[in-house]
Amino acid sequence: MFIGISFSCFYQAIDAIDNGINQFDTDKPLRYVNNTNLSSRVGRLNLDWMDPNQSPEKENEAFQQAMALAGSEFLDVRFYQKKDAKKYTTISIVFMPSVPDMSVRFHAKSWLPARSIVMECIADRYDTDPSGEIMVLKRFTPWKLHIFELEEEMKVDPPIKYVLYEDDRGKRWRVQAVAISPDRFESRKPLPAQWRGLTDDELSKEAVIPGCIFVHISGFTGGNQTYEGALAMARTALKI
Numbered sequence: 001m002f003i004g005i006s007f008s009c010f011y012q013a014i015d016a017i018d019n020g021i022n023q024f025d026t027d028k029p030l031r032y033v034n035n036t037n038l039s040s041r042v043g044r045l046n047l048d049w050m051d052p053n054q055s056p057e058k059e060n061e062a063f064q065q066a067m068a069l070a071g072s073e074f075l076d077v078r079f080y081q082k083k084d085a086k087k088y089t090t091i092s093i094v095f096m097p098s099v100p101d102m103s104v105r106f107h108a109k110s111w112l113p114a115r116s117i118v119m120e121c122i123a124d125r126y127d128t129d130p131s132g133e134i135m136v137l138k139r140f141t142p143w144k145l146h147i148f149e150l151e152e153e154m155k156v157d158p159p160i161k162y163v164l165y166e167d168d169r170g171k172r173w174r175v176q177a178v179a180i181s182p183d184r185f186e187s188r189k190p191l192p193a194q195w196r197g198l199t200d201d202e203l204s205k206e207a208v209i210p211g212c213i214f215v216h217i218s219g220f221t222g223g224n225q226t227y228e229g230a231l232a233m234a235r236t237a238l239k240i
Contacts, residue, residue, distance in 0.1 A: 014039055038073050042066045114141040119150055125160065133158055134234045136227075137165040148182050161189040162234040167223070172213060173230035175237075176221045190219030191233070192240045209233055 016023070017039040034040075045066045047054055118141065125135045137143060143163060151159055163176050177187035190196075195207055195215040203212040209232045211225035224230040 013037070038070065042069060045069070110142075111145065114143070115146045115150070117141045118143045118146040119154070122147070122150055122154060122156060122160070128164075128231070129235060129238075131158070131235075131238060132156075133161040133238060134231070135160050135163050136231075137163065140165050140168060144179075144182070147178065159188060161238060164227070164230050164234060166227070173224050173227050174221060175224070175230045175234045177219065179220075185218075185220075187218075187220050189237065191215050191222050191237050193219065195219070195222065195237075207233060207236060209236065 017037070045062045047059055047062055051058075117137070117139065121135050121137055121143075126132050128134050128136050135143075135147075143165075147160065147163075150156075160178050163178060165174055165176075166172070167174050175191070177190050180186050180188050192207075192215075195203060196219045197215070197217045198206055198212075199214045200212065203215060204210055209224070209229055211229035212233065213223035213225065215222035222230075222233055224233055
């Protein structure tokens, strides 16, 4: 599993850029340019053609900087698997021996435990609501990394629309709409339009649910003082 993740979420993008492969199959112009990716940052370390010092020593110094940059990027990276990742080539196996303990430790101590928690919460979703479209996290965990893959593995139908969890900072409850895919901002079912942008008493009056705190202007998340209130918000939103 880790070999495939490391390729699809780290090596593959670098390899595609080096080989001139577009990220999207479209002839439309880009909406914006991203020059902060690893390939761009490494490229900027090349000697400037206006620099009078074009010596091999200066070039080697730049190369050492590029190695350090790429190495630190890999040491800190956390690999997230795409739902539709293609079969992995042998390039990932070639690089596998150099995977640092930090990345392995992250997946062993954080990524896999989070996956187990999300799997259990998905399995228990009908205990929360008979629709099966509301999931409650028993403890907060990075659920967005896993929910799409687990829904497919567990053949979840209908897909989950809302995730409830307690905000540890304020001891209040959040209801969050699940995105349509891991790399999209749009939600499967945003919270109702008539709630968006409202807060506190105004929101509670509009929703006819006590304890409401807010609903984001885009409808992707909202909050309530209690678990019961957050659950009521999710249940009501499903019906609107």
